[in-house]
Amino acid sequence: xxxxxxxxxDLGQHSTVVARALLGSIxxxxxGSGRVVETEAYGGAEDPASHAARGLTPRTEPMFGPAGxxxxxxxxxxxxxxxxxxxxxxDGQAVLIRAIEPVKITESMRAARPKARRDVDIAxxxxxxxxxxxxxxxxxxxxxxKPRSRVRLELAKPPPKNAIVQATRIGLSxxxxxxxxxxxxxxxxxxxx
DNA sequence: CGTTTGATGCTCT
DNA sequence: GAGCATCAAACGG
Numbered sequence: 532x533x534x535x536x537x538x539x540x541d542l543g544q545h546s547t548v549v550a551r552a553l554l555g556s557i558x559x560x561x562x563g564s565g566r567v568v569e570t571e572a573y574g575g576a577e578d579p580a581s582h583a584a585r586g587l588t589p590r591t592e593p594m595f596g597p598a599g600x601x602x603x604x605x606x607x608x609x610x611x612x613x614x615x616x617x618x619x620x621x622d623g624q625a626v627l628i629r630a631i632e633p634v635k636i637t638e639s640m641r642a643a644r645p646k647a648r649r650d651v652d653i654a655x656x657x658x659x660x661x662x663x664x665x666x667x668x669x670x671x672x673x674x675x676x677k678p679r680s681r682v683r684l685e686l687a688k689p690p691p692k693n694a695i696v697q698a699t700r701i702g703l704s705x706x707x708x709x710x711x712x713x714x715x716x717x718x719x720x721x722x723x724x
Numbered sequence: 725c726g727t728t729t730g731a732t733g734c735t736c737t
Numbered sequence: 738g739a740g741c742a743t744c745a746a747a748c749g750g
Binding site: 585588589590604605606607608609 | 731732733734735736
Binding site for chain 1: 740741742743744745
């Protein structure tokens with residue numbers, strides 16, 4: 532359970548519920564902060580696209596921990612992806628943060644994303660946002676609810692249902708048709724419409 | 725525009 | 738050894 536300014540979101544709910552509820556929340560990282568505008572849900576053993584589908588391994592161990600911790604993994608040898616662990620402990624559910632709208636584009640964010648020529652390209656993808664905010668494997672497993680955490684989540688009231696679009700997930704070789712991606716319809720900061 | 729391809733290294737079989 | 742919850746540059750029309 533994560534609370535902030537009277538907003539309460541039970542992260543122990545299923546990842547598909549939490550993924551929607553997290554839209555609008557603020558993710559804080561070492562380089563700056565951003566509003567979550569796009570998420571994807573990954574389930575436990577029942578979701579073949581989830582890292583949890585093949586059971587607990589050294590890499591996925593944080594996924595099987597309590598809800599509200601951060602799961603960061605390396606992909607394609609050079610990018611990181613940041614996830615919020617959800618659901619019951621031991622289940623392996625998580626929500627991938629796919630895009631953020633920077634609260635303010637800081638100098639360290641620019642320095643971390645030198646190839647982003649346009650502002651909207653700074654954090655409109657899971658690998659890009661980790662670069663921009665400075666999130667990497669050293670933050671794997673930390674508690675997102677702790678005020679002192681280097682990476683933390685500040686909850687906001689979830690947006691109204693009619694502002695949210697549900698779509699299929701991106702970049703998968705299995706379960707491509709499962710519509711477990713959500714994004715803010717009017718946001719220019721999402722990775723793909 | 726849109727589509728294809730190369731980079732790069734960890735993880736699990 | 739194969740594949741990967743990605744990104745950016747190169748290519749083609």
